[in-house]
Amino acid sequence: xxxxxxxxxxxxxxxxxxxxxxxxxxxxxxxxxxxxxxxxxxxxxxxxxxxxxxxxxxxxxxxxxxxxxxxxxxxxxxxxxxxxxxxxxxxxxxxxxxxxxxxxxxxxxxxxxxxxxxxxxxxxxxxxxxxxxxxxxxxxxxxxxxxxxxxxxxxxxxxxxxxxxxxxxxxxxxxxxxxxxxxxxxxxxxxxxxxxxxxxxxxxxxxxxxxxxxxxxxxxxxxxxxxxxxxxxxxxxxxxxxxxxxxxxxxxxxxxxxxxxxxxxxxxxxxxxxxxxxxxxxxxxxxxxxxxxxxxxxxxxxxxxxxxxxxxxxxxxxxxxxxxxxxxxxxxxxxxxxxxxxxxxxxxxxxxxxxxxxxxxxxxxxxxxxxxxxxxxxxxxxxxxxxxxxxxxxxxxxxxxxxxxxxxxxxxxxxxxxxxxxxxxx
Amino acid sequence: xxxxxxxxxxxxxxxxxxxxxxxxxxxxxxxxxxxxxxxxxxxxxxxxxxxxxxxxxxxxxxxxxxxxxxxxxxxxxxxxxxxxxxxxxxxxxxxxxxxxxxxxxxxxxxxxxxxxxxxxxxxxxxxxxxxxxxxxxxxxxxxxxxxxxxxxxxxxxxxxxxxxxxxxxxxxxxxxxxxxxxxxxxxxxxxxxxxxxxxxxxxxxxxxxxxxxxxxxxxxxxxxxxxxxxxxxxxxxxxxxxxxxxxxxxxxxxxxxxx
Numbered sequence: 001x002x003x004x005x006x007x008x009x010x011x012x013x014x015x016x017x018x019x020x021x022x023x024x025x026x027x028x029x030x031x032x033x034x035x036x037x038x039x040x041x042x043x044x045x046x047x048x049x050x051x052x053x054x055x056x057x058x059x060x061x062x063x064x065x066x067x068x069x070x071x072x073x074x075x076x077x078x079x080x081x082x083x084x085x086x087x088x089x090x091x092x093x094x095x096x097x098x099x100x101x102x103x104x105x106x107x108x109x110x111x112x113x114x115x116x117x118x119x120x121x122x123x124x125x126x127x128x129x130x131x132x133x134x135x136x137x138x139x140x141x142x143x144x145x146x147x148x149x150x151x152x153x154x155x156x157x158x159x160x161x162x163x164x165x166x167x168x169x170x171x172x173x174x175x176x177x178x179x180x181x182x183x184x185x186x187x188x189x190x191x192x193x194x195x196x197x198x199x200x201x202x203x204x205x206x207x208x209x210x211x212x213x214x215x216x217x218x219x220x221x222x223x224x225x226x227x228x229x230x231x232x233x234x235x236x237x238x239x240x241x242x243x244x245x246x247x248x249x250x251x252x253x254x255x256x257x258x259x260x261x262x263x264x265x266x267x268x269x270x271x272x273x274x275x276x277x278x279x280x281x282x283x284x285x286x287x288x289x290x291x292x293x294x295x296x297x298x299x300x301x302x303x304x305x306x307x308x309x310x311x312x313x314x315x316x317x318x319x320x321x322x323x324x325x326x327x328x329x330x331x332x333x334x335x336x337x338x339x340x341x342x343x344x345x346x347x348x349x350x351x352x353x354x355x356x357x358x359x360x361x362x363x364x365x366x367x368x369x370x371x372x373x374x375x376x377x378x379x380x381x382x383x384x385x386x387x388x389x390x391x392x393x394x395x396x397x398x399x400x401x402x403x404x405x406x407x408x409x410x411x412x413x414x415x416x417x418x419x420x421x422x423x424x425x426x
Numbered sequence: 427x428x429x430x431x432x433x434x435x436x437x438x439x440x441x442x443x444x445x446x447x448x449x450x451x452x453x454x455x456x457x458x459x460x461x462x463x464x465x466x467x468x469x470x471x472x473x474x475x476x477x478x479x480x481x482x483x484x485x486x487x488x489x490x491x492x493x494x495x496x497x498x499x500x501x502x503x504x505x506x507x508x509x510x511x512x513x514x515x516x517x518x519x520x521x522x523x524x525x526x527x528x529x530x531x532x533x534x535x536x537x538x539x540x541x542x543x544x545x546x547x548x549x550x551x552x553x554x555x556x557x558x559x560x561x562x563x564x565x566x567x568x569x570x571x572x573x574x575x576x577x578x579x580x581x582x583x584x585x586x587x588x589x590x591x592x593x594x595x596x597x598x599x600x601x602x603x604x605x606x607x608x609x610x611x612x613x614x615x616x617x618x619x620x621x622x623x624x625x626x627x628x629x630x631x632x633x634x635x636x637x638x639x640x641x642x643x644x645x646x647x648x649x650x651x652x653x654x655x656x657x658x659x660x661x662x663x664x665x666x667x668x669x670x671x672x673x674x675x676x677x678x679x680x681x682x683x684x685x
Contacts (some may be wrong), residue, residue, distance in 0.1 A: 215554075222554055224561075227576075287550045289543045292530075299529035306525045307539030308510065309438055367529035419582070
């Protein structure tokens with residue numbers, strides 16, 4: 001039985017190099033990419049292309065866009081949306097929606113402020129309270145959907161309204177609680193020491209390369225089809241390059257080179273938290289039983305149930321995680337503003353996070369997507385907002401552009417779905 | 427090995443249901459139905475719409491609970507209250523709507539709900555082991571048309587999907603496989619594929635029950651034919667000694683001819 005795993009364009013290119021040299025490889029790469037485009041298996045490529053386009057556009061308009069200082073600013077700006085979007089991706093993989101995340105975020109923020117300032121709790125108890133509250137809210141909403149049977153759209157819409165009310169109640173008449181605790185403040189206002197930035201990046205790249213090579217070797221030993229070594233090396237080199245170049249830019253190694261300018265503070269701690277969460281949940285969704293059950297439930301809930309999967313538990317757990325991630329975002333938000341405030345519009349926070357997940361390539365129809373799309377989509381939205389700020393455009397233009405990008409992303413998703421249907425992949 | 431031969435070797439049926447009755451409100455769906463399947467034989471369960479085929483199957487598969495009657499697996503009386511009970515006893519059912527997850531690949535579907543992940547189901551999935559085992563199972567059943575077990579099942583043909591669903595059902599030491607209209611939505615070539623697979627299951631010593639409306643198919647794969655009519659078992663045929671006219675007659679209510 002022929003059993004090669006779907007050859008990726010890279011693998012096909014590697015095979016073509018062996019067969020007919022670089023020209024043949026290019027042709028193979030092109031036709032494989034076109035095949036995938038036609039059959040709707042696009043993965044992250046459209047959003048990466050879009051992101052590069054956005055970078056080029058704003059850099060030509062405003063020369064500080066790609067400066068290290070602005071990039072540092074950008075990755076800090078997306079940490080809140082990105083963290084919420086990780087939870088949204090999990091919910092979308094189930095084929096559901098969580099509209100309450102914005103309100104859960106601001107409520108978590110208010111709870112921290114109330115605990116630390118009004119009641120004088122230690123910072124860690126405040127954090128624990130906020131995270132526990134977010135998780136519990138998510139679990140209750142998940143229960144209402146999974147067990148009682150109210151559509152998640154309605155349950156979490158009620159949550160969007162209700163938890164905002166609770167937040168206003170907690171904040172009371174003043175509407176703002178200033179939070180000056182040094183630990184809370186450090187989350188969004190500190191940087192990873194340079195040496196740690198290097199250690200983390202090198203360790204991550206090394207671990208990734210090792211695990212990929214090991215897996216390929218094990219597959220070969222087990223007589224299963226394995227990707228060619230060239231492909232594994234190219235792929236890990238790309239990942240390592242992205243990680244190491246990012247750290248080098250933010251650590252100021254490229255000071256005064258090209259457009260990077262002067263900046264050497266290092267990587268914002270909040271961005272490290274976001275990337276850490278993305279890596280962790282990417283692993284959970286693709287490599288564990290739980291992740292497999294999330295995909296199965298989102299793909300065909302009845303099939304998952306018949307296979308003996310407790311889909312109610314999976315659903316409740318995913319909504320609880322969504323609440324937990326929203327409350328972590330609340331923590332970062334509190335740190336950035338040094339306050340818990342009424343001024344944030346939870347509806348906009350929610351919709352931006354959903355937009356990020358979808359722009360990043362996670363399907364609204366369930367069962368298809370990746371946690372990485374939270375990071376990529378947040379980067380797209382963040383870059384556009386940041387770039388428009390730099391060239392002096394107001395919130396009016398930002399909202400219009402954001403809307404258009406979201407529409408474009410969902411259109412790509414819908415067309416890809418049609419392509420899959422045409423290629424018999426429903 | 428053929429059905430008749432296997433039966434003489436193991437006189438105890440792998441599954442026997444005795445006196446099964448089931449009533450839904452005013453409707454008597456099954457009336458004291460006996461049903462037996464031996465290891466290494468294919469039994470075709472036929473009957474008109476509403477004859478009670480599905481109800482009988484669901485009683486055996488644990489989806490319905492019979493009002494009366496006993497079920498024996500290899501001679502031992504058993505109680506089947508849930509589909510999980512049936513699975514534990516080695517009874518697997520492949521329903522018409524396959525119950526595959528289109529977005530997952532063949533390996534993920536074959537192991538769905540029973541993934542290998544050490545330690546204690548919390549660690550990383552043993553993708554390598556599961557892929558190897560899936561390949562082995564498909565190979566042992568001679569399912570050769572699937573190009574890659576890492577493609578999403580959405581991209582497979584109807585026959586391939588049915589093959590995956592059946593292979594999944596038999597890879598867990600099952601003794602009896604129940605197939606509900608396995609060829610209903612398939613073309614000619616794909617039907618042939620699935621019928622060949624059913625014969626291989628029999629050759630490996632499993633008991634197979636096939637519900638079908640297609641008399642030609644019945645005669646192609648079945649060793650015995652059991653006819654239900656209006657909730658009663660009205661006839662049993664040895665495939666070799668019967669004609670399609672006999673079977674159709676029994677289904678329509680002509681004079682019964684018990685075996």
